[in-house]
Amino acid sequence: MNAVGKIKPNARPFYQKYTASQLKDALRKMYLIRRFEEGAEEAYMRGLIHGTMHLSIGQEGSAVGATMALRNTDYITSTHRGHGHCIGKGADPKLMFAEFFGKEEGYCRGRGGSMHIADVSTGNLGANGIVGGGLPIAVGAALAIKKQKRDDVAMCFFGDGASNEGAFHEALNMASVWKLPVVFVCENNKYGMSVSTERSMAVANVADRAAAYAMPGVIVDGNAIADVEEAIAEAIARARRGEGPTLVECKTYRTRGHSRSDRNRYRTKEEIEEWKARDPIPHFEAELMAHGLATAAEVTAIRESAEAEIAAGIEFARLGTDPNPSEVTRDVYSNEAA
Amino acid sequence: MSVRELTYAQAIQEALAQAMDADPSVFLMGEDIGVYGGAFQVTGDLVHRYGEDRVMDAPISELGQAGVAVGAALAGCRPVLEFQFSDFATLAMEQIVNQAAKLRFMLGGKVNVPLVMRFPAGSGTGAAAQHSQSLDAWLAHVPGLKVIQPSTPADVKGMLLAAIDDPDPVMVFEHKLLYKMKGEVPEEPYRIPIGKAHVAREGRDVTVVATSIMVHKSLEAAATLASEGIDVEVIDLRTLRPIDTATIIDSVKKTSRLACVYEGVKTLGIGAEISARIAESEAFDYLDAPILRLGGAESPIPYNPELEKAAVPQVPGIIEGLRNLVRGRM
Numbered sequence: 001m002n003a004v005g006k007i008k009p010n011a012r013p014f015y016q017k018y019t020a021s022q023l024k025d026a027l028r029k030m031y032l033i034r035r036f037e038e039g040a041e042e043a044y045m046r047g048l049i050h051g052t053m054h055l056s057i058g059q060e061g062s063a064v065g066a067t068m069a070l071r072n073t074d075y076i077t078s079t080h081r082g083h084g085h086c087i088g089k090g091a092d093p094k095l096m097f098a099e100f101f102g103k104e105e106g107y108c109r110g111r112g113g114s115m116h117i118a119d120v121s122t123g124n125l126g127a128n129g130i131v132g133g134g135l136p137i138a139v140g141a142a143l144a145i146k147k148q149k150r151d152d153v154a155m156c157f158f159g160d161g162a163s164n165e166g167a168f169h170e171a172l173n174m175a176s177v178w179k180l181p182v183v184f185v186c187e188n189n190k191y192g193m194s195v196s197t198e199r200s201m202a203v204a205n206v207a208d209r210a211a212a213y214a215m216p217g218v219i220v221d222g223n224a225i226a227d228v229e230e231a232i233a234e235a236i237a238r239a240r241r242g243e244g245p246t247l248v249e250c251k252t253y254r255t256r257g258h259s260r261s262d263r264n265r266y267r268t269k270e271e272i273e274e275w276k277a278r279d280p281i282p283h284f285e286a287e288l289m290a291h292g293l294a295t296a297a298e299v300t301a302i303r304e305s306a307e308a309e310i311a312a313g314i315e316f317a318r319l320g321t322d323p324n325p326s327e328v329t330r331d332v333y334s335n336e337a338a
Numbered sequence: 339m340s341v342r343e344l345t346y347a348q349a350i351q352e353a354l355a356q357a358m359d360a361d362p363s364v365f366l367m368g369e370d371i372g373v374y375g376g377a378f379q380v381t382g383d384l385v386h387r388y389g390e391d392r393v394m395d396a397p398i399s400e401l402g403q404a405g406v407a408v409g410a411a412l413a414g415c416r417p418v419l420e421f422q423f424s425d426f427a428t429l430a431m432e433q434i435v436n437q438a439a440k441l442r443f444m445l446g447g448k449v450n451v452p453l454v455m456r457f458p459a460g461s462g463t464g465a466a467a468q469h470s471q472s473l474d475a476w477l478a479h480v481p482g483l484k485v486i487q488p489s490t491p492a493d494v495k496g497m498l499l500a501a502i503d504d505p506d507p508v509m510v511f512e513h514k515l516l517y518k519m520k521g522e523v524p525e526e527p528y529r530i531p532i533g534k535a536h537v538a539r540e541g542r543d544v545t546v547v548a549t550s551i552m553v554h555k556s557l558e559a560a561a562t563l564a565s566e567g568i569d570v571e572v573i574d575l576r577t578l579r580p581i582d583t584a585t586i587i588d589s590v591k592k593t594s595r596l597a598c599v600y601e602g603v604k605t606l607g608i609g610a611e612i613s614a615r616i617a618e619s620e621a622f623d624y625l626d627a628p629i630l631r632l633g634g635a636e637s638p639i640p641y642n643p644e645l646e647k648a649a650v651p652q653v654p655g656i657i658e659g660l661r662n663l664v665r666g667r668m
Contacts, residue, residue, distance in 0.1 A: 075413065109446035116444040125412050126445055130436050136402045137437060140409020140417075147365065147391065147415060154409070167432070170402025177397065331447030332481045334505035 011291055013233075014226035018068070020293045024302060026068055026225065027288065030060040030281050031306035033084040036093050037256075039310045040083075040100055040114070044260065048318070049100050053114040054081040055256040058223070059187055061280030062250035063088045065228025066155065066185045069236050075123045075141045075154040077134030080115050081187075081254070082127035085157050091119035094313035103320025110323045111331065131192075132158065132165030135184075139171045142180035142245075153181040153239040155232075161192025163206045172247070176213040181239035183232060184247040187222060193258045194266040207249040215245050222250030223280040226287065253278075339524045347380045347517040349491035350456075353498040354381065354418060356527040358388055361416060364502060367394040367403060368420030368456075377422045378458055378517050400426045404433035404455070408441070411453040416502055423469045424457030424511060427477070438507040439482030450505040454498070460513040460551060460601055461650055467638035470646075472602035474511045474549070475611075478578035484508045484532055485578040489553040491521035493576060496530030504532065513551040513601075535582035537589070541571035543664050544595040547586055547612050549575045552599040552651060559656040568664050578608055583615050590621040595663055597630040601650045604633025630663050632656060 007015055015023070037055045044053065056063065063084025067076065070089065078085040086096060091107065099106025099117045107117050118124040125141060128134045138156030145152045162168055163186060175182045186206045190197055203209060210217025218235070220227040228250055235246035253275035257264055264272070288294040294302075344352065357364045370377060372385040372395040385393040396403045400421065407417040421427060427434065438451050461470035478485040484506055488494035494512065501508035538553055539560055548556040553574040560570035571589050575581070590596050596616055598609030609631035616622060616629065635649040661667075 077409075107446065108444060108448070111446050112444045118445055118448075120445060120448040125409070125449075126441060128437075130432060133405075133432065133437055136405020136433065137409035137412065139402070140406035140411070141413040142409070143406055144410040144413030144415045147363075147410075148413075154413075167401055167405065170397070170399035171405065173397060174399060174402050174406060329481070331443050333484075334442065334450055 007291055007293065012226060012230070014229050015291050015293065023288060023293055024298065026064050027281075027284055027294070027299070028302045028306055029064045029087055030225070030284065031303050032093055032309065033060045033063060033087050034281060035306055035310040036087065036096065037083055039097070039314055043100070043314060049102070051113050052260045054259050056081045056084045056254060058255040058275060058279065059189060059252045060084055061225045061284070062185070062187050062222040062228050062252050065225040066157070066232045066250070068229050069233045070123075070155060071152065072122055073150070074152045075125050075138065077125050077138040077141070077154070077156050078118065078127040079134065079157050079159060079162070080127065080129055080131070081159065082117065082157065083114070086117055086119060086124055086127065089119065089124050090122035091117070091124065093310060094316040095119070097313040097317035098320045101317040101320055102323070103317060104323055105316070105320045132162040132167035134158065135162065135165075135167045135171035136174070138182055139175045139180060142175065142182045143178065145181055146178070151240045153183055153236055155183045155185055157185050157187060159192065160186065160188040160190065160197050160201070160206055163209060164192070164200055172210075172213040172215070172245070175245040176215050179242065179244035181242070182245040183235045183239055184245060185232065186247065186249045187252055188249050189252050189254045191258070191266065196266070205249055207247055210247040215247055217247045217249065219249045219251065222252030223278050223283060225280060225284050339526045341522045341524050343520050344491050344523040345517065346491045346494055346512070346519045346521070347378060349495040349523045350380050350498060350512070351382050351384060352523070353495040355384060355387065357418070357499060357502045358392055360527065363414060364416045364418065365392045365394060366418050366420065367396050367407065369396060369398055369422045371395060371420050376420060378514060380517070381420065400429035401433055404430035405437065407453045407455070408433055408437045408451060411451045412441070412449055416452050418454040418456065418502060420456045421458070424459035424473055425468050425471050427457060427473055434477065434483070435480050439480045442506065443482060451507050452505050454501045454508050454510060456510045456512060458514050459511045460515060461639045461646055462515045464641065464643060464646065466641040470639035472511070472600075472634060474578055475602050475607045477509045478608065482507070483579060485511065486532055486576060487511045487550045487578060488576060489516065489550050489574050491519065491523045493530055493536070495523055496528050497532065497576065499527055500529040500532050503529065508532065511550065515551055533577045533580045533582055535576055535585040536574040537571065537585065538574045539570065539572040541569040541593065543569045543593055544597060544660055545571045545573060545586065545589040545593045546597045546599055546660065547573045547575055548599040549578070549608060550601065552601055555651065555653050555656055556599050558653045559660060562657050563660055566661070568661065570660060575608070581611065581615065583619070586612060586616065587619050587621045590616055591624045594624050594626040596625065597632065597660055597663055599632045599651055599656055601634050603636060604631055605636060607633045609633050627663055627666065630659055632659050
């Protein structure tokens with residue numbers, strides 16, 4: 001079955017339907033995301049990049065778990081905290097770093113930066129700087145899928161904060177009324193910037209809101225990749241069958257602040273430490289080893305290979321081409337005459 | 339090509355039908371555009387001819403619809419979204435301004451957003467302040483959007499077909515009082531390029547740059563002034579973004595006088611931009627008089643019919659303004 005040994009027949013579906021190599025690739029993606037963001041943070045500290053960024057450190061389980069069952073032709077819409085979704089869907093970290101560094105080689109030719117990084121060739125319709133901005137866009141992409149009679153899906157990532165936007169209501173209602181193939185993936189990391197879900201939501205769970213749109217609302221441990229993937233796989237299958245959208249809420253946590261300006265005044269050190277102890281990466285490593293799907297040496301090799309790729313990506317980005325200031329209006333329109 | 343008389347609304351409907359005939363990726367979406375036929379009967383019976391999948395009634399969710407249009411456009415469709423009133427663009431500004439206009443740029447030119455949004459606009463129907471605005475200049479302020487304001491049945495058909503072909507988001511402002519206006523419209527599909535103004539009347543003494551219904555009011559004023567020996571050139575701007583500056587400059591160099599006539603609020607409206615462009619151009623040296631702007635009042639559109647008329651330029655005011663401009667009585 002795999003390099004290490006046979007998977008137990010009573011193992012959960014997640015460990016049965018993927019090969020050991022696919023599962024190890026998922027671990028590698030989680031490491032790529034973690035190290036990408038740590039590398040970006042360090043580059044920022046050293047003054048190599050400017051602007052701001054929103055790190056998803058601690059949320060890699062939901063990003064990779066949600067995207068594992070997607071095809072290249074499936075779409076995602078992402079968020080301001082979207083590096084993980086981008087890598088999960090298949091983007092190349094070195095081209096993401098080039099974007100971070102504002103270079104022509106970057107995915108957006110240096111025009112988008114952290115908040116808009118997207119590899120369109122893998123079906124990523126864009127990270128989004130507007131909270132809730134991607135929700136109706138995903139519904140539109142799903143409408144196109146239906147019109148084109150494809151069995152692809154549109155996966156919409158959003159946070160707990162976005163579920164308080166009007167766009168959330170409009171998007172989920174339309175997706176359900178028209179039975180569109182959307183998978184709404186809420187990464188509930190407990191805070192919309194500094195305001196907790198307890199202080200901003202009238203219900204306990206974002207998934208509780210699914211009932212208002214007559215769609216399934218599922219809650220999973222977002223730090224357990226197997227939990228995420230299994231729930232999402234079911235939602236994807238439902239969407240592909242033409243049965244309409246599902247809302248999956250991944251309970252997770254960002255251990256870093258909201259953005260560069262965050263001084264962590266709204267949460268306790270204890271809370272952060274408690275969630276760090278539930279880090280999705282060691283959790284997944286332990287499960288892989290317990291199932292005999294990877295050895296400790298393999299896990300180390302995966303981590304080191306991800307680290308090497310990230311280091312090479314930063315070097316690639318540093319040596320990239322700066323955009324020409326005379327081309328500031330390029331790509332505002334398809335034909336430049338406008 | 340055979341030519342018949344159609345109303346402005348019929349010309350739009352014909353363009354929509356011909357676009358759907360030619361391209362299966364084109365679909366219509368909006369509020370009550372199906373069996374109801376649209377609030378202004380523009381889509382009429384199209385739902386019976388093209389089905390509910392292509393003439394889609396949507397929930398009253400302007401922000402959501404705009405986002406759906408963006409997403410569908412990104413994924414290979416060519417959506418044409420009808421807003422019931424242009425005022426409701428305010429509900430959808432996030433998707434129009436932050437998403438539709440910017441996605442191509444933000445993603446480094448890797449995507450197109452080929453969508454059309456149609457906005458019934460303007461005053462004169464007694465619908466008061468929230469159903470009568472002219473917000474065209476708002477959207478024309480946003481790089482990434484194209485904004486057109488066709489003033490005749492023939493233009494609206496040709497420009498709408500050009501808009502649906504366009505790879506970028508095009509905002510179409512349709513003055514509600516024009517819907518019943520009749521004019522000759524060729525039957526076959528044809529395109530009128532976005533970004534080209536039209537000299538609706540040639541004249542020697544003063545250039546009027548007008549938009550939408552103000553083109554017709556300006557032409558009416560010009561006819562009266564002709565009897566006084568004042569020869570007015572009327573330019574139908576047709577496109578607010580990108581502006582056809584060259585046509586205006588050429589005209590001003592000929593007439594040496596410029597007036598801008600538009601229904602949107604005068605301050606920071608399209609007339610300000612045209613005035614500035616002339617002031618910045620070689621045509622400035624040709625000016626024999628200050629530039630005149632006749633725009634909407636600095637107020638919301640009122641309900642009372644006399645107040646409503648007073649809130650936007652009318653023919654007598656245009657005649658007086660142009661007469662004073664030409665006779666040097668500014």
